[in-house]
Amino acid sequence: MSVTLAVDAMGGDHGLVVTVPASTELLAELPDLHIRLVGNADLINQALAKVSPAIKERITVVHASEVVEMDDPIEVALRRKKDSSMRITAEQVKEGLAQAAISAGNTGALMAISRYVLKTLDGIDRPAIAAMMPNQLGRGTIVLDLGANADCEAVHLLQFAQMADVMARAVDGIANPSIGLLNIGEEVIKGNQVVKEAAELLRNSSLNFYGNVEGNDIFKGTTDIVVCDGFVGNVALKTSEGLAYMISGFIKQEFGRSWLTKLMALVAMPVLMRFKRRVDHRNYNGAALLGLRGLVMKSHGSADKKAFMTALRRAYEGAKNNMVGKVAEAFVVTQIAQATDGQHTGTQS
Amino acid sequence: MSVTLAVDAMGGDHGLVVTVPASTELLAELPDLHIRLVGNADLINQALAKVSPAIKERITVVHASEVVEMDDPIEVALRRKKDSSMRITAEQVKEGLAQAAISAGNTGALMAISRYVLKTLDGIDRPAIAAMMPNQLGRGTIVLDLGANADCEAVHLLQFAQMADVMARAVDGIANPSIGLLNIGEEVIKGNQVVKEAAELLRNSSLNFYGNVEGNDIFKGTTDIVVCDGFVGNVALKTSEGLAYMISGFIKQEFGRSWLTKLMALVAMPVLMRFKRRVDHRNYNGAALLGLRGLVMKSHGSADKKAFMTALRRAYEGAKNNMVGKVAEAFVVTQIAQATDGQHTGTQS
Numbered sequence: 094m095s096v097t098l099a100v101d102a103m104g105g106d107h108g109l110v111v112t113v114p115a116s117t118e119l120l121a122e123l124p125d126l127h128i129r130l131v132g133n134a135d136l137i138n139q140a141l142a143k144v145s146p147a148i149k150e151r152i153t154v155v156h157a158s159e160v161v162e163m164d165d166p167i168e169v170a171l172r173r174k175k176d177s178s179m180r181i182t183a184e185q186v187k188e189g190l191a192q193a194a195i196s197a198g199n200t201g202a203l204m205a206i207s208r209y210v211l212k213t214l215d216g217i218d219r220p221a222i223a224a225m226m227p228n229q230l231g232r233g234t235i236v237l238d239l240g241a242n243a244d245c246e247a248v249h250l251l252q253f254a255q256m257a258d259v260m261a262r263a264v265d266g267i268a269n270p271s272i273g274l275l276n277i278g279e280e281v282i283k284g285n286q287v288v289k290e291a292a293e294l295l296r297n298s299s300l301n302f303y304g305n306v307e308g309n310d311i312f313k314g315t316t317d318i319v320v321c322d323g324f325v326g327n328v329a330l331k332t333s334e335g336l337a338y339m340i341s342g343f344i345k346q347e348f349g350r351s352w353l354t355k356l357m358a359l360v361a362m363p364v365l366m367r368f369k370r371r372v373d374h375r376n377y378n379g380a381a382l383l384g385l386r387g388l389v390m391k392s393h394g395s396a397d398k399k400a401f402m403t404a405l406r407r408a409y410e411g412a413k414n415n416m417v418g419k420v421a422e423a424f425v426v427t428q429i430a431q432a433t434d435g436q437h438t439g440t441q442s
Numbered sequence: 443m444s445v446t447l448a449v450d451a452m453g454g455d456h457g458l459v460v461t462v463p464a465s466t467e468l469l470a471e472l473p474d475l476h477i478r479l480v481g482n483a484d485l486i487n488q489a490l491a492k493v494s495p496a497i498k499e500r501i502t503v504v505h506a507s508e509v510v511e512m513d514d515p516i517e518v519a520l521r522r523k524k525d526s527s528m529r530i531t532a533e534q535v536k537e538g539l540a541q542a543a544i545s546a547g548n549t550g551a552l553m554a555i556s557r558y559v560l561k562t563l564d565g566i567d568r569p570a571i572a573a574m575m576p577n578q579l580g581r582g583t584i585v586l587d588l589g590a591n592a593d594c595e596a597v598h599l600l601q602f603a604q605m606a607d608v609m610a611r612a613v614d615g616i617a618n619p620s621i622g623l624l625n626i627g628e629e630v631i632k633g634n635q636v637v638k639e640a641a642e643l644l645r646n647s648s649l650n651f652y653g654n655v656e657g658n659d660i661f662k663g664t665t666d667i668v669v670c671d672g673f674v675g676n677v678a679l680k681t682s683e684g685l686a687y688m689i690s691g692f693i694k695q696e697f698g699r700s701w702l703t704k705l706m707a708l709v710a711m712p713v714l715m716r717f718k719r720r721v722d723h724r725n726y727n728g729a730a731l732l733g734l735r736g737l738v739m740k741s742h743g744s745a746d747k748k749a750f751m752t753a754l755r756r757a758y759e760g761a762k763n764n765m766v767g768k769v770a771e772a773f774v775v776t777q778i779a780q781a782t783d784g785q786h787t788g789t790q791s
Contacts, residue, residue, distance in 0.1 A: 277676035332678045337689070
């Protein structure tokens with residue numbers, strides 16, 4: 094089965110300069126891939142000028158006259174710019190012309206537009222943002238929610254776990270993904286009310302629930318999935334980005350201090366490069382908006398070609414493995430089980 | 443004015459092996475310091491056997507027959523072990539025999555015991571745990587709460603800011619500390635209800651409120667102080683610890699891979715050591731329990747001598763600069779202001 098991805102060619106800090114080369118390079122790599130490039134058709138065609146006909150054959154350019162800017166309020170993106178490349182990209186999925194949509198644009202706008210265009214799956218109250226964070230095991234830990242839901246109830250955390258469970262199986266090929274609930278450890282009060290209730294729900298579910306985990310377990314890789322509310326997840330993500338940035342800045346400063354230290358850097362270069370590859374955040378780019386009637390992948394706004402290709406590849410895997418269909422199915426099963434449980438309780442009382 | 447610190451000599455993963463040498467070394471450094479070492483008197487005296495009389499003169503050994511273990515439930519620590527070194531350490535402050543208490547023991551137990559023995563200051567609902575996290579500016583960012591309060595209301599976040607403001611002035615000598623409220627950024631919903639209300643309270647306070655900050659701002663050093671609830675703060679702290687541990691592990695692995703890479707490490711050693719010093723968490727050890735009628739400093743359980751000395755030094759600075767008195771004063775002023783405001787509103791209506 095071939096896969097068609099819809100790509101918001103205008104989104105992100107770099108737009109076409111990144112999205113077009115990333116798309117054509119992935120097309121060269123994956124022969125069953127088609128891409129619909131959405132945006133200003135003239136500019137896209139210019140950017141495609143030097144691309145070989147064999148690749149171009151599997152590209153469709155879809156015109157969109159507007160662009161959602163990184164700082165556009167959600168209202169503007171959703172209500173005013175009805176012909177934005179972001180919106181037309183989501184509509185490709187809605188209309189069955191593509192199996193997944195990818196954008197490096199403004200997260201808030203992308204979530205709002207995707208929700209409006211695609212709607213949520215039956216049984217899901219809140220879509221969530223899920224991404225991979227690197228871990229010591231050299232794999233990644235799936236963490237969600239990363240910012241879509243600042244206030245969550247326990248049942249939302251359960252649903253996040255259910256969706257991530259399907260994603261881990263479908264996109265990352267993990268057989269029976271383990272799930273950790275992000276909590277605070279040895280400190281005075283172990284967790285807030287919502288987390289305590291969520292733990293109870295997770296224990297009673299059919300998921301492979303490991304129990305509570307702490308912030309450092311994300312990087313230890315204690316569980317395949319870590320579930321938390323969007324406020325906590327966003328803080329964990331941004332804090333990690335900030336620390337990684339500080340550390341890499343320190344390394345650069347120290348090696349750049351004098352001609353002697355620069356010489357040392359030259360000597361140590363093979364090791365430094367290997368190290369850099371291991372912590373390269375570009376290998377983890379691509380956050381899935383889970384819970385929608387269609388697959389939407391958000392790339393980091395500042396993504397370069399390599400990073401954007403990672404997001405495209407994740408979308409391709411999700412589409413190829415029918416991730417959304419499986420999430421929908423999981424929730425139908427859950428709802429039937431709940432309904433049956435309800436009847437059961439009914440007869441008992 | 444001389445300063446007396448009460449040290450829980452038995453606390454932490456290493457106990458006497460760390461607490462006694464750290465204490466004697468700091469005594470050698472600071473001629474106006476006295477230390478009351480609390481714990482098993484025989485063992486402490488053994489550990490002091492080779493210490494010079496000039497240093498010993500400024501040490502008092504206080505016997506305590508019990509020890510709070512790292513995994514003791516709070517109930518056990520508080521109700522059963524009434525003669526624990528942790529509790530007797532806190533009582534030294536209560537009885538005016540020391541100006542600050544330091545322990546590397548179990549955080550939950552230390553908070554519970556300190557709260558029970560010392561009580562909270564007038565006008566403070568919830569004590570908080572505040573510590574320094576390193577930042578790009580080479581200074582530290584004070585972050586609180588780090589785990590004492592998993593569920594917070596807006597007014598608690600305001601109080602945390604007020605307490606940290608005094609601490610930054612008294613311990614770290616910052617003239618007009620700027621305060622950031624930890625929030626989530628560009629994502630769909632900007633903050634939860636509590637954070638929105640807290641921002642309003644902070645804007646209307648006399649504090650130097652910068653506005654919202656994100657996780658990465660902790661390491662950028664955007665503000666001197668970052669305020670959040672204990673759940674979020676604990677996750678940010680543990681996530682950072684986990685990432686730093688992973689990165690340093692990767693560096694070690696890459697340089698240790700073969701004789702060639704080990705040689706490269708040897709060449710680059712001066713740079714690697716400078717880098718290590720800059721990110722050395724031991725320079726940031728010591729979390730203050732703020733809001734109590736006495737200064738209590740919590741050291742990381744795994745602290746070595748250098749790290750424990752940092753915590754002792756922070757306690758010394760806090761004691762010398764009358765931090766607790768200043769926090770108390772700030773809250774009296776706040777309460778009078780509030781009372782006056784109340785009257786004022788009263789006359790208007």
